[in-house]
Amino acid sequence: MDHKKLKLIVRLQQLDDELDLILSEQKGLPEEIRDLEDDVASINRQLDQRKKLSDENDIRKKQLKAEVLSAMEKISKYKDSQSSARNNKEYDALSKQIEYEEQEIKKSEAQIRNIEEAAERKAALEERGRQMMEENRFDEISEDMMPMDILQTQLKDVTEELAHKKAELDSIIQETEDEVQEIEAKIERQRVIVEAEAKQILGKYDHLRNGGVHNAVVKLHRHACSGCNTRVPTNRHAFILQGGFYSCETCGRIVVHERLFEEALSMEA
Ligand SMILES: [Zn+2]
Numbered sequence: 001m002d003h004k005k006l007k008l009i010v011r012l013q014q015l016d017d018e019l020d021l022i023l024s025e026q027k028g029l030p031e032e033i034r035d036l037e038d039d040v041a042s043i044n045r046q047l048d049q050r051k052k053l054s055d056e057n058d059i060r061k062k063q064l065k066a067e068v069l070s071a072m073e074k075i076s077k078y079k080d081s082q083s084s085a086r087n088n089k090e091y092d093a094l095s096k097q098i099e100y101e102e103q104e105i106k107k108s109e110a111q112i113r114n115i116e117e118a119a120e121r122k123a124a125l126e127e128r129g130r131q132m133m134e135e136n137r138f139d140e141i142s143e144d145m146m147p148m149d150i151l152q153t154q155l156k157d158v159t160e161e162l163a164h165k166k167a168e169l170d171s172i173i174q175e176t177e178d179e180v181q182e183i184e185a186k187i188e189r190q191r192v193i194v195e196a197e198a199k200q201i202l203g204k205y206d207h208l209r210n211g212g213v214h215n216a217v218v219k220l221h222r223h224a225c226s227g228c229n230t231r232v233p234t235n236r237h238a239f240i241l242q243g244g245f246y247s248c249e250t251c252g253r254i255v256v257h258e259r260l261f262e263e264a265l266s267m268e269a
Contacts, residue, residue: 003244006201008194010256010263013216016214017214026172036162037162043155043158057118064111071104078101081094126144126146128145205217217256218253219261220255228250228251240255240256243257
């Protein structure tokens with residue numbers, strides 16, 4: 001590897017650094033926005049679930065009440081018929097039907113009570129949640145303890161914050177758009193050159209960058225890899241001085257002579 005080829009990768013590192021620096025002006029906003037979007041989705045999911053359950057209960061209660069009403073109407077009809085029954089057999093048959101409808105009414109009323117009691121238990125749970133919030137015991141509050149109005153307030157707050165952060169990010173992106181495009185174009189051109197001239201080291205570079213090591217190429221500083229501060233073996237110093245590179249045994253970074261960084265700066269991409 002001669003130092004000219006090595007300089008190409010150093011230049012690529014410098015350009016990637018420039019881009020990273022501009023993107024760092026976004027101050028973690030993309031991550032914050034993702035988190036807020038997750039929050040909004042989670043609150044909406046909870047609100048939807050509650051609405052669905054409450055709608056289902058309302059419909060079921062209406063059905064049950066209608067069933068009670070229709071059974072009562074039947075009973076009153078049967079009673080009318082009883083008064084004009086021609087014999088005991090007819091009268092008893094009607095009595096059995098009345099009894100059956102009365103049982104049906106009891107069953108429906110029990111179901112209505114179940115639904116109402118479940119709603120009361122849920123309301124009590126939310127009331128307990130509200131008290132715990134007042135006592136700052138947020139960690140102990142489960143999802144179904146969150147009072148509905150507080151969920152709605154949270155949704156409003158989080159949605160507002162999300163819009164605010166998005167606007168902030170948009171304005172940063174707009175401000176830096178030209179610069180980012182320019183550097184991205186430079187990086188692209190530089191990569192084509194490195195690919196042609198030093199494909200192997202580009203593979204190593206990309207491998208490090210993709211693994212989260214942003215400074216894949218580093219200077220030899222005080223006889224050590226400036227990426228992780230591990231000493232570079234003395235017998236490699238001369239090679240680095242002559243323009244070669246050393247693969248740090250500890251962190252895997254590409255260690256080069258610092259002169260190459262100065263020289264690479266003046267290269268045009
Ligand atoms: Zn190292």
